[in-house]
Amino acid sequence: xxxxxxxxxxxxxxxxxxxxxxxxxxxxxxxxxxAGQNGSxxxxxxxxxxxxxxxxxxxxxxxxxxxxxxxxxxxxxVMRMRGAGPQAIAHGQLLRMRSGGLHVMLNGVKAPLRAGAxxxxxxxxxxxxxxxxxxxxxxxxxxxxxxx
Amino acid sequence: xxDTPTKPPRSTLRTVRLLIWGLAALAxxxxxCLLLRPxxxxxxxxxxxxxxxxxxxxxxxxxxxxxxxxFSSAQQLANKAYALFFGFTNCPxxxxxxxxxxxxxxxxxxxxxxxxxxxxxxxxxxxxTPEAVGKYAALFDTPIIGLTGxxxxxxxxAKQHAxxxxxxxxxxAPGGYTVDHGSAVLLFGRDGKFVGTIAxxxxxxxxxxxxxxxxx
Numbered sequence: 001x002x003x004x005x006x007x008x009x010x011x012x013x014x015x016x017x018x019x020x021x022x023x024x025x026x027x028x029x030x031x032x033x034x035a036g037q038n039g040s041x042x043x044x045x046x047x048x049x050x051x052x053x054x055x056x057x058x059x060x061x062x063x064x065x066x067x068x069x070x071x072x073x074x075x076x077x078v079m080r081m082r083g084a085g086p087q088a089i090a091h092g093q094l095l096r097m098r099s100g101g102l103h104v105m106l107n108g109v110k111a112p113l114r115a116g117a118x119x120x121x122x123x124x125x126x127x128x129x130x131x132x133x134x135x136x137x138x139x140x141x142x143x144x145x146x147x148x
Numbered sequence: 149x150x151d152t153p154t155k156p157p158r159s160t161l162r163t164v165r166l167l168i169w170g171l172a173a174l175a176x177x178x179x180x181c182l183l184l185r186p187x188x189x190x191x192x193x194x195x196x197x198x199x200x201x202x203x204x205x206x207x208x209x210x211x212x213x214x215x216x217x218x219f220s221s222a223q224q225l226a227n228k229a230y231a232l233f234f235g236f237t238n239c240p241x242x243x244x245x246x247x248x249x250x251x252x253x254x255x256x257x258x259x260x261x262x263x264x265x266x267x268x269x270x271x272x273x274x275x276x277t278p279e280a281v282g283k284y285a286a287l288f289d290t291p292i293i294g295l296t297g298x299x300x301x302x303x304x305x306a307k308q309h310a311x312x313x314x315x316x317x318x319x320x321a322p323g324g325y326t327v328d329h330g331s332a333v334l335l336f337g338r339d340g341k342f343v344g345t346i347a348x349x350x351x352x353x354x355x356x357x358x359x360x361x362x363x364x
Binding site: 031033035036037039068072082083100103105140141 | 237239240241242244245248249280283284286287289312316318319320321322326328329330331332347348349
């Protein structure tokens, strides 16, 4: 009996470790800066190839003092920007950041982000753990700089 | 065959005439409303101007230029069409996107190098020194007039343009705050009169149409 319950406890403990973490594909870009400018933003598109759902908890980069998820909203012609919490991404879904919406706010950029270079990023997911990537640095969004 | 059909009685004619004049008057009123209503704006852009009686959007203003010297719109923007945008240099998302977009639209307009001025007014004068707005304006590889001023000056100019602005605490932002602000670009003709707005959500085609109008 005691052995049986020990096995059961072990099985419960082992379940999260055994469950395969989802695979997340990250693309995106970061806005270039010039000397003296210490804030910028990165826009990521994250595809959850599964299995299962995951949540983006945080983003870090060695290039900036802080990287935080922020959401811009425009209601009644007034632009507001607020800190955003973890972002759930269901299996097969895309989390799409964009200017005027969800973005990674970069503060305390240590050296100018030069167009053509890449910004290294580490994304922390609830299940997939750390995902390391880099995105190109550009003057504006890949398609004509439009908000959509 | 009598060539004249029976004439309707005089009273009927008068009624018809009154009706026609009534319709004409209605059409005139409708047309005037169309002309007077705020310029058509994109979805999500509902509050722009407060329709207070006697309120005229725009008018001359004085701020501080990137060189630290006073900037008088009456002098430095005289006989120039301009696009006016309010923001702050620590705004990492919408402000650079809007200014970058204006720079590109100016290029796409194809009416010489500078058919209209792009004017950026800081609503964050505490953090945005003349030097800071100058550097920020220089970011876009095209001449942009960056302006700041005292808190009173900036608030006055924002009010004059019906632009909402308010500081909001944000521990993740530099200095611990961000600024909510009106996101519309205001367009002025060479006579300094307000012509319309470009909303954030608006497509490039209608935006270019409006820019053609102010630079015609």
